[in-house]
Amino acid sequence: MPLVLYCYDGSPSNRAVYMCLKALGLEVIKKPVDLFKGEQLKPEFLKMNPQHTLPTLVDGDLIIWDSHVICSYLVGKYTKDDSLYPKDLQKRALVDQRLHFDSGVLFPRFMSITFPLLVLKCKEIPEKKKASVKEAFAFMEKFLEGGEYLAGASYTIADICCISTVSTIVGGLGISADEYPNVKAWMKRCRENLPGYEELNQPGVDGYKRIVARELACDNMPLVLHCFDGSPPNRAVYLCLKALGLEVTKKTVNLFNGEHLDPDFVKLNPQHTIPTLEDDDFVIWDSHVICSYLVDKYAEDDSLYPKDPQKRAIVDQRLHFDTGVLFPRFMNISYPLLFLKCKEIPEEKQKAVTDAFAIMENFLEGNDYLAGDSYTIADICCIATVSTLVEGLRISVEDFPNIKDWMERCRENLPGYAEVNQPGVDAYKGAADRELD
Template identity: 40%
Template sequence: MGKIKLYMVWGSPPVNSVLMTAKALNIDIELVEVDFSKNEFLSDWFLKLNPAHTVPTLDDDGFILWDSHAILMYLVEKYGKNSVLYPEDSKTKAFINQILLFDCGTVFRCFSDCVKPLFYEGKKSMDQNKLSNLKDVYVILERILTSSKFLASDNITIADISILSTLLPSNLVLPIETNKFPKLSVWLEHMKQAEFYQAGEKALETFRIGFETVTRSFLQKKNMSKPKLYYNPVSPAVRSTLLVIAALDLDVELVTINLMAGEHLTPQFLKKNPLHTLPTLEDGDFVIFDSHAINAYLVGKYGKNDSLYPKDLQKRAVVDQRLHFDSGVLFPRMGAIVGALLRQGVKVIEKDKADLVAQAYQSLETLLEGNTYVAGNELTIADFSIVATLSSTNSALVPVASNTYPKITAWLTRMQALPYYNQANQVGVDMFKGMIQSKLA
């Protein structure tokens, strides 16, 4: 008996439903990618398999089947006897079939209507009426979930997997708002906890990259003006944003603000930012200040993916926590020393203030326990904010002793190895160090 083959393409929601179901059933499937860019789906050999030239197409030892919903039913009935995914009970099975048909005829169609014009027709935006239809789908699913935890029974079934495969990319196109769709949001989180969910992550990421690529290109064409960053590299907060800009490879107009000349206090600048702080970002008619908010915005709008500021709520919460550690602990403690030197005429680094910075180092050392970066094992905007602050304190105020803080030292070495680190951060660190040394006795 030969291995089951699945003719597929990454990024397809129907394919994703089969991948997740196969994982749930622990079925070993050979994946055969169909190259749509070369029109392989229209080739003679593929049309013999599937005259409708669609993916997924299943080949189970010579038995050919297409349409994801039919494939899901077949896989469970053959390889998952008495499985709760598609049980023998006629009433439950009828409910499952009902949801599968709802996905096929309504949910997937509404999703497809929104994105096809972007990918295949060169449209520059999504039709608002079609987005409204997709939102109506969310409303219906919210109602369905009023009476049960899952869509067709009290257990996860192939109805849930099929809808999930369509809803995951739909959520990128039209985000499911938790306050408006609380039951649907809870259901979505339950589904993400299932073991089979990981089998669909590559397909979802492939769609995400494609979707963000086409929408970003349209946005860039629509708004040809560069984002404008008001900055001065001596500021650690500014340098965190410069690191983000470099990591995203953005083309940004940099406007230097001379702090010593009071340019941040002019009426023109105060109109943009009443807090008169740097950095301040101007993106078309949109103006925002505070580096942490700016950095999150830049990744959200211009990032090729969400790795620097994850959309996953738990991962994002950890990043946010570390950002607040910078803004609420590390940066203010540095600011207390700098303020005393620059504005109060103090000529030495006061021990009590230095001790507080050292305490912050100890907290960071603990946060790095078991982690490659400050918010886990992936580089994020939290690393950029903290390294901009810490490299400043380390160079001029409170050195980081490698024997006392080995994890910080190793992390700092990793950050310094980034190809854009020197230009985006070290140049400003050297300026910061020179400024501090000029104030010390």
């Protein structure tokens, strides 16, 4: 009977078990349970674990929970080497004390911040709670006096359990350990020496950090977007923000009135393009870059912009296809039409667009979306351009069934499409119609 672990990657306790399994060389079947969707409260899970906590381990007929207990059980059952959890009574007592320090001090203080922040949607971390965490760090500083690890000269399950909590507090909540040199040095040793740290712990810390950043961004230095609704690149960013659940302060820049050439805006963005994003004191422009930055910083997962190098490369190629092919061919028509008041769209410019559509048709062969079976920021950016070409400039996709189906999927599945993309398309169409009719 294989080991089965009900788990959630963002939780420190779950990641402690992952590292323990790695250290023991054990395989496990992972069954994710989404805490934010309340899946731990489903009747079938409650029947298995009435405390409805994660992680929960199933080993044959045995069902146990609490990461500290799971780790000690796994070591006791599956390894003859007792270095991770010594059989010597005094050494084991010291490891147990550190485990209970995690369950009774570190983790509750972490949760006293996490629950209000992520569940109750509080928008700040009270100083009193930060101080309570630092008090726990001060205890750890003493534990580590004269020792490399929490219970002696080599790492044990005490270090595995505590580092998952501490790394999330420091890396995810931004509570510094710089005042505690022993803790800081211990964290570095754990990063370097614990099996699977980078593979199994760090991604969860990074994911938790993005969730926290998204919550804190609303009140601490809000995102500011300089934008214009009629422009496809601006609407791509709106769609991305919607998919990420991020709020933004919009500052409209009217291109027709030349507001993008105002000295204050040129100082902010010397290329004087929109959209332009301000995130605290960081300023970035180009819709494709803004979308990738927002996903990397704020997304709970990498589905919109995969971290896998090959998958990311495909998304990047499609993004550059929008930058270098689709959007320039759109602008080749749009600028003369709306700014130079040309009254028709030359055939050769229409053909240039349909040539680009023919390439896209091949991208979509056998795929629901431009880079695979699920939508990414490549679809978000390209649909903003393509929908404007088709609906705003009357360039048909009837000869391109894959594109036609893709557009329908985007309309149905991209978060906020009807709310944040369609009105801009309609506004652009109204402006184009006045010139063409």
